Amino acid sequence: MGTPARFARPCRSISAVLLLEMLFLLLFCRHVSTHCKISRCNSEYLAATQDVRGPSTTAAYCTALRSYSRCTRRTARTCRGNLAYHSAVYGIEDLMIQNNCSREGPTSPPWPPAPEPNRQSFESLDICDYEKSYAHKHSRPPAYQHCATFGDPHVRTFSDEFHTCRVQGSWPLLDNHYLFVQATSHPIAEGSNATAVGKLTIIFKDVKECIDQKVYQAEIGDLPAAFADGSTNGGERPGGNSLAIRERSPGRHVEIRATYIGTTIAVRQAGEQLSFSIRAAEEVASSFTEEQDLQLCVGGCPPSQRLSRSACCHGRPDPAVEKARRLCRGKLPTEDVYFQACVFDVVTSGDANFSLAARDAFEDARTFQTDFRKLHIFRTDAAASPGGSPLLLLLPVAISGLRSNLYTSLFTGY
Structure with missing residues (x-):
C-alpha cells in the first residue's frame, strides 16, 4: 500500500x-x-x-x-x-x-487479465489455515462472529444479544464439533443473585490433519500460558502450529489462536473474575447438532436465569450508583450495554476491578467484531419483555460526511 x-x-x-x-x-x-x-x-x-x-x-x-x-x-x-x-x-x-490535471490526455495501458489459478496449487494448500482454504473454496473470505462473557456474568451472544445472568455452577458457553467451552460461576457476594466466572475450561477437539486434542484451564489467580499438558501448540502433527497460545499480559491476559478453524480466543482476569471472548468463523460457530442445544454463546442465558440490570442502578438517587457511573465513564467511551454492565457490577460487588472487566470486554469486542456498526449495543430494560429476549438496537456510529465515516471505521473501530 x-x-x-x-x-x-x-x-x-x-x-x-x-x-x-x-x-x-x-x-x-x-x-x-x-x-x-x-x-x-x-x-x-x-x-x-x-x-x-x-x-x-x-x-x-x-x-x-x-x-x-x-x-x-x-x-x-x-x-x-x-x-x-x-x-x-x-x-x-x-x-x-x-494537481491541475486535464481530463483529456494520455493514460496508462490497462493490466492484462489475471491468469487462471493453478488448480494443483489449491490442492496443495495447507488445510490447517482455515481462512486461506475457505477463500479458495468460496472465492470470498469467511464471515466471523463474536461472543463474550464477563463480569456478573454478562453474555454477548453470536447474534449480538446481551444478557445478564445468575447461572451459578457450570454452564457451556460453546459445544460444537470443534470446541467445548465451559464457565463455572460463583456468587460475587454472600446472599447476592449476581455471580462471576471463577473457572474456564476450553477443549480444542482432535482434528486429525492438524492438532491433537488440547485442554486449557484457567482459575482465579491461575491464568497459565500453556495447555493442561504443558504444551503451547497443537502437538506434533504437521499442522500443530495452527493452534498456539501466548501470554499478552502476565496473569491478566492470554490469547489462543486456532487458525485451523479461523478462531481467536482471549481469556482475561480482572479482580476476582475471569472473562472470555471469542472471534470464530461463522461456519465453525454453527457446527453443532440439535442435541448440543445449550450454549450461552448461541442462545444466551435461559429466561429463568436472566437478571435485570435496572434493578440496582436506575430509578432512584444513590451515592454508590453515582460513584460507579463516574468510574465507568472513565473506562468506557459511551453509555452502551458495556457501560450499563460496568455500573451494575461495581454496585452489586463493591469491587472497582469489575470496571476493568467491562473495559477489557469492550476492547475485545472492538478487536473481534468485524462489523463496526455492531460494536455498541444500546438497550433499556424497560424495552425488554419479562423473561424474554431484550430489545436490541444495533446503532451505527453517527457520521458527518464521507471522510468522517472512513476515518471513524478505519482508525477508531467505532
Whole structure:
C-alpha cells in the first residue's frame, strides 16, 4: 500500500491524500464485494505510481489518475452501492483538481487479465489455515462472529444479544464439533443473585490433519500460558502450529489462536473474575447438532436465569450508583450495554476491578467484531419483555460526511 510521502509530492491537499490512503486500507479490510472490481483499479494505480520520480512527477501522476478514473467508470455498474467505489471517485476528482490535471490526455495501458489459478496449487494448500482454504473454496473470505462473557456474568451472544445472568455452577458457553467451552460461576457476594466466572475450561477437539486434542484451564489467580499438558501448540502433527497460545499480559491476559478453524480466543482476569471472548468463523460457530442445544454463546442465558440490570442502578438517587457511573465513564467511551454492565457490577460487588472487566470486554469486542456498526449495543430494560429476549438496537456510529465515516471505521473501530 502507498506511503504518505509518495502522495504528498504532487498534492497540496492533505485531506485528499488521507482519503485515498484510508480507501486503500478499506480495500484490504474485506469490505469490498467480490463482484465490485474497485480493488483492481486501486492496484493498477499503486503500480503506476510506485516508481514515479524526477521533474515529470506531476504529469506521471495525472496520467495515473486519468487511468484510475477510467477504471472506476468501467466498474461503475457493479460498484454502484459500494462505499469504497464512491470514495475512490471522490478522491480522484479531488486529486486531479489539486494537481491541475486535464481530463483529456494520455493514460496508462490497462493490466492484462489475471491468469487462471493453478488448480494443483489449491490442492496443495495447507488445510490447517482455515481462512486461506475457505477463500479458495468460496472465492470470498469467511464471515466471523463474536461472543463474550464477563463480569456478573454478562453474555454477548453470536447474534449480538446481551444478557445478564445468575447461572451459578457450570454452564457451556460453546459445544460444537470443534470446541467445548465451559464457565463455572460463583456468587460475587454472600446472599447476592449476581455471580462471576471463577473457572474456564476450553477443549480444542482432535482434528486429525492438524492438532491433537488440547485442554486449557484457567482459575482465579491461575491464568497459565500453556495447555493442561504443558504444551503451547497443537502437538506434533504437521499442522500443530495452527493452534498456539501466548501470554499478552502476565496473569491478566492470554490469547489462543486456532487458525485451523479461523478462531481467536482471549481469556482475561480482572479482580476476582475471569472473562472470555471469542472471534470464530461463522461456519465453525454453527457446527453443532440439535442435541448440543445449550450454549450461552448461541442462545444466551435461559429466561429463568436472566437478571435485570435496572434493578440496582436506575430509578432512584444513590451515592454508590453515582460513584460507579463516574468510574465507568472513565473506562468506557459511551453509555452502551458495556457501560450499563460496568455500573451494575461495581454496585452489586463493591469491587472497582469489575470496571476493568467491562473495559477489557469492550476492547475485545472492538478487536473481534468485524462489523463496526455492531460494536455498541444500546438497550433499556424497560424495552425488554419479562423473561424474554431484550430489545436490541444495533446503532451505527453517527457520521458527518464521507471522510468522517472512513476515518471513524478505519482508525477508531467505532
